[in-house]
């Protein structure tokens with residue numbers, strides 16, 4: 001579970017998140033929606049402390065992952081392992097399909113060959129890629145299609161067994177079929193990881209998200225079960241956004 005309390009963020013002097021308070025439940029998919037530039041990505045990156053990789057980023061307030069305030073930890077890398085992030089553009093590390101999956105486990109010190117082999121098989125099965133790639137495990141990952149690569153990117157994160165999966169418009173460059181496969185995968189993964197997804201696709205939020213947060217100008221305007229938020233928005237700013 002992710003708990004955010006009175007979280008505020010700046011890039012240099014520009015305030016981009018204002019007093020954000022929200023809970024993201026375990027076994028839920030939460031969608032973050034809102035106009036371009038409202039702070040969705042910054043909020044997502046604040047959860048796993050990647051926002052601070054921008055030199056001028058400053059934050060105040062608290063974000064807890066399963067009871068631990070991540071901003072009190074000295075080791076941001078440990079937070080990033082617990083909360084992996086999938087970006088809009090599928091990323092293939094310049095390695096084979098198999099080594100893409102093993103990148104994280106190797107980085108964290110797994111050396112046992114049998115254990116590494118098991119990670120490859122179980123992870124690729126989990127992301128629905130095993131049948132498609134089992135004969136090309138040693139081929140460059142760059143040879144996969146965009147949709148396959150995005151599932152591989154999710155697999156690369158799952159291979160280190162995170163508690164949270166953060167996705168920033170993961171389907172925006174994918175076709176309908178690949179989008180459907182990713183959505184199905186996320187719904188299956190919800191049992192095991194807390195999922196937060198930034199999406200511009202309201203239908204996608206409707207299909208997969210248990211709860212949805214509508215943000216505008218760095219603030220949470222409305223936060224509710226997805227069906228209620230999309231069909232009966234209470235706030236005028238949400239109503240205007242959804243009317244478009």
Ligand SMILES: Nc1ncnc2c1ncn2[C@@H]1O[C@H](COP(=O)(O)OP(=O)(O)OP(=O)(O)O)[C@@H](O)[C@H]1O
Pocket residue numbers: 011014016034035036037038039040041042043054
């Ligand atoms: N590195 C940065 N330095 C300065 N300002 C930034 C930086 N990154 C983002 N911003 C600004 O912070 C605000 C929030 O940006 P953010 O990317 O979080 O919004 P978003 O809702 O995810 O937008 P989009 O839907 O277009 O991806 C915007 O005004 C943006 O211009």
